[in-house]
Amino acid sequence: MSIEVRKISKTYSAFQALKDVNLKVESGELVALLGPSGSGKTTLLRIIAGIEAADLGGEVLFDDVDVSDTDLGKRRIGFVFQSYALFKQMSVFENIAFGLRAKPWRERPSNAQIKAKVEELLSLVQLSNFAQRYPSQLSGGQRQRVALARALAVEPRVLLLDEPFGALDATVRRELRRWLRKLHNTIKITTILVTHDQEEALEVADRIAVMNGGHIEQFDSPEAVYERPANPFVFRFLGNYNLFHGRLAARTPVEAAPESVVAQGEKAVTFVRPHDVEISRANGGGSIAAKVTHVGFAGAAVNVELVRLDDQQLIDAELSTQTYRDLALKVEDQVFVRLRNAHSFADDYTI
């Protein structure tokens, strides 16, 4: 089922948490709402769920039908929160069966049907051997998988996930996000995932809506928001970067950044990812002369900090260990730097 929000605003007393937000999630898509704390992600999710009402004039459409006045129970939504409280006194099996048993008797499945459904869901979330355990006997990651199975039990039309892995440690989060992606490939239910974790959004989502200050800055594929950010906010939010101020094509970094799109002579800010900083021993023309000030190892990559010889600005570079070895870099070495994939924006953009 597709989900569309049109002209959604939300004001709390004098504070505007959402400003005229428009977004369409296609049927079967997994979309991440990504943004810093306070950017309005949860508010938007709660409005889609029907937990919160938008200001007058906005619409929420499910399969092109306005559900703004449809109450929560009738929207058929599966919701999972960061700290989804499972019923402590109920086994995993009973937790998952809860939504089915709570249906009005006319719609309630038989005990045999409930058992079959719960077993199917347990297998889907890879917890078949855990049916009789209690929540206190599960790890945090297992509990969130039970929460997801419980949300799926009533066959929702959409799945809304609000930082579902937020309380878990980094390793478990990584495992669960891969698991979620596989699960989504299997069941293809339209899903919106709220997260402030860039890596999580980039790895899991079909498309990412990057939010800032109550509006959407860019809505596009993970590759596009990362490689072709629409503005400085998106560039900054999606990873490490170097920032240069200058007039385009007047002098470096301009000469070293031929891909820049801002008109020549215009004041601009230029962003470059550390892995797009190329270091060489020879002056390739248009390169920036720099000195190595620090080398740090980070697993498969090596982080090299340099200082430009002309204006003393710092530049961060990320090299593969192989490139680092080939260059035989040491602190105090003088080298030449070229910037690949430089993105320039007019300098009047305010963040």
Ligand SMILES: Nc1ncnc2c1ncn2[C@@H]1O[C@H](COP(=O)(O)OP(=O)(O)OP(=O)(O)O)[C@@H](O)[C@H]1O
């Ligand atoms: N009930 C409320 N009353 C007043 N202000 C609120 C209320 N709910 C949210 N806000 C404000 O609206 C803004 C957006 O909040 P929201 O929870 O949607 O952000 P978020 O992007 O989900 O942040 P986080 O990642 O921290 O959860 C925040 O500034 C918040 O303080």
